[in-house]
Amino acid sequence: MGINQLLRFAFVVVITCQFGTHGKVRYDGYKVFRITPRTQDELKWIQGVADRWETLDFWRHPTKVGRPVDVMVSPAQQLDFVRSASRPGLEITTWISNVQDMIDREAAEMINSKNDVNAVNFDYNQYHTYEEIFAWMNEFSSSNSGVSMVKVTTTYEGETVYGIRIAKSPFAKNVAYIQGGIHAREWISPATVINLIDRFVSKYGSDATVTSMLDNFVWIMVPVYNIDGYKFSHTDDRMWRKNRNPNTGGCVGVDLNRNYDYKWEGDGSKCAQTYPGTEKLSEPENSGSKDFLQSFGTDLKLFIDFHSYGQYWLYPWGYTEKVIAVHPHRDDQKALATKVENSISSVHGKDYLVGESGPDMYPASGASEDFGYGSLGVKYSYVVELRDEGTFGFELPARQIQPTAEEIYAGMKTLGEQLVAEYA
Template sequence: VHLLLKDLTLCIHYNCIVGKSSTSPKPAIFMDCGIHAREWISPAFCQWFVNEAVTTYGSDSAMTTLLNSMDVYVLPVFNIDGYVYTHTSDRMWRKTRSRNSGSSCIGTDPNRNFDAGWCTIGASSNPCSETFCGSTAESEIESKNVANFIRDNKSTIKAYLTVHSYSQLLLFPYSYTFDLAADHSELLTVAKGASAALTSLHGTRYTSGPGAATIYPAAGGSDDWAYDLGIKYSYTFELRDTGYYGFLLPESQIQPTCEETMLAVNYIAAHVLKNLY
């Protein structure tokens, strides 16, 4: 395995690569968590995934097959400055912590900052808005670095998974338009299968569908950008719950949320592995 972590905190500041070492390039999945600072269950899942992948490799047949055949790039905390700020100053902070020229308002919504219908529907040009799209597409160093990494490795990256909360949804392109993606039928079928796998463990029910029609229109999202780049299997998870706790999901729900989400991610990964393009 490329990455055998003794301390998972090493994975907070870096993009972790999990997979069996190979002398030739392998197909890969890119997964990020914590793009919105206040969605704490999201980074918890990415760390859970890395720990499960490393500790069950060799004993779990599905995980072993996956890691023998593919690499998984995991970015546990996309928006690290914002995430730290939710621990030190404002638990409900959403955006990055960058300064905006000509405004006293801080930060950009990194999930409105990608070049996918940038700053049109569902995004704001007001720096004080929680959905501020930024001064330009990829104005944020976080968005730019992720986009550059994916562009540099797009020949091997076959799936893009981005993990958010909350609402219990499994979404796929598009969010910046109500037009259906070219691969809509397959993406929906896979999303429904992954949701069923998730539900099978604790009974948690998810809704699947394209972002614009299923939750709301939103331009500049990373999943739409990745899909338009050519990464067919592009999905957004909105983890527990449906609003009772919202962003303040209690600690007691971390483990069951991560356990069930693993089943959905494994389902998508298995489909990708069988349908490489």
């Protein structure tokens, strides 16, 4: 495949994914291809494809030999993509044959579900619109003592990003912060945070570990960080990832998880899924949240950013693929993550890879785990990729919400025990 063909390919992908906002974007016939590099040469080949054509929608980037790479491609470009990515001995398989089929099934489930926003009857087993989540947050906070809504930041389109603040003891000074939904299409992330909030509050007073966690820490949990993008993923484009900053030159959106200020780098096409913005903290979501989190000073003891998918529990550094010697807390971060993973896997047998974000997954500058550790000074700063390992990708069925929440809840109790033992 020649350079002109590849450029036309990239252009068509951009047009399809970035400008299809008049009416709901459909993904009829879109396939997700899976490529698993078996040698270092094959890995470098696929990394080259990803680097040259950054506007392709790589659901899972090339990271390690033996680790799958997933990429979604439009029907018109599938043959060209396979040709451009192929080399002798490298197997390219169709992992998801029609993305729209999965989207349609999910939409039907949401229509048929009981989307009652009353805190007592709220369906924790379904995905919800932001309007439903916001109504639930209001109801839940007003119905439970020691629970309130707190403003964390604002969005490009003027939405207020709220967190649920759980403060059961007036003497608790230490703060634990959790956020979900920074990438709009990763719906299992907000659903998991919502379930964690409910479990923490409902188990207070009956579960000794949870009671200790809430007595000794103020917990602030943000179900939907990227509100603009999340709303758009429900109304217009299920596969939307970024925020809704219109930028200049046509392509919409900044990847908020490339826009933090620690080791931010400004390279990248505005049409890329990972476009980092014009400068560090250019987006109000991130600049505002930094101000909010910095206000806690050294009392901030935990920063977790929930994503999907892949099943990883990752610690800094993420900005480089090299293991940097100067990292005083690496051993503690890894040790705690390993204990957390053991608790997670004990529930349903799902293994999460524990590792250093850049070396063990893939390098990304301006990302949240480095922000938490490098900018905020939080020792225990993690980015977590939730279920699954690629069978459903971003279209994780609603029936997996509760199993995911159950295993993460078990992991969070283990993490909470460590926080209390170390800081209380």
